[in-house]
Amino acid sequence: MKSAHMQPVHIIKGNRPVIIAMPHTGLYVPRRIKTVLNERGLDLADTDWHVDRLYRGLVPGATIVRANFHRYVIDANRDPSGKSLYPGQNTTSLCPLTDFSGRNIYIKDREPDTAEIERRRLAFHAPYHTALKNEISRLRRTHKNVVLYDCHSIRSRVPFLFAGDLPDFNIGTNESTTCDPRLEKTVTDICESAPGFTSVLNGRFKGGWTTRHYGKPGAGIHAIQMELSQRTYMDEMRPWTYGPNRARKIRKILREILRSIERFC
Secondary structure, eight states: OOOGGGSSEEEEOOSSSEEEEESSOOOBOOHHHHTTBOHHHHHTTTSOTTHHHHHTTSSTTOEEEEEOBOTTTOOTTSOTTOOOSSTTSOOOOSSOSBOTTSOBOBOTTOOOOHHHHHHHIIIIIHHHHHHHHHHHHHHHTTOSOEEEEEEEEEOSOOTTTOSSOOOSEEEEOTTTTSSOHHHHHHHHHHHHHSTTOOEEESSSOOOOHHHHHHOBGGGTEEEEEEEEEGGGTBOSSTTOOBOHHHHHHHHHHHHHHHHHHHHHO
């Protein structure tokens, strides 16, 4: 039997109408993939560090779906067809070949081919999204509305991906199409009024494949991506230290956001 951390996805089933998704907190990389990653790849720098800890306990009874595998294995928030979410802009792919600085993460000539990408999709990407789909269906049987809240974080300065400093709260609804406009406004208003923090709606991050794929407000399924600047709760360099005092401030805002989402449902 595989140990829990070896499973592709970890699910905590709740009965509230909120699903908290965490596609990029996992650190598991199979041994066979580790052997073809270079030093940059093995560093795993582009993890959504401590996001699971940051959200822990904010909504008792919420369902949590968390990927255990690292995004360098395969990115659970990318279109499984490989289609770019941001045509014409720098980004990383379904099976990333570079880090967020645009540097190669594989040993030369050891990058995954089409067959390997498909193996990873079936072993990791597909189970994660099967879990999300099943949890949405389960909760829709007892709730008029279900909200999929997709949790992310990233360093505040990543020149390869965006210019300047990233705002603290980056709300993505794919140009206001993935959730009810009242829900979008509620979340946006909370972020805009949070003292000492900055925010943007549908800026550099408009919501990844998860948000765009599942958000069907007409069917009672609403999806929002929240991309946090990591400076709000941790050190943005190794050893990626969690900052409890900083985290306490932003957890208060996140709790307010999630409670408002639950009231909407």
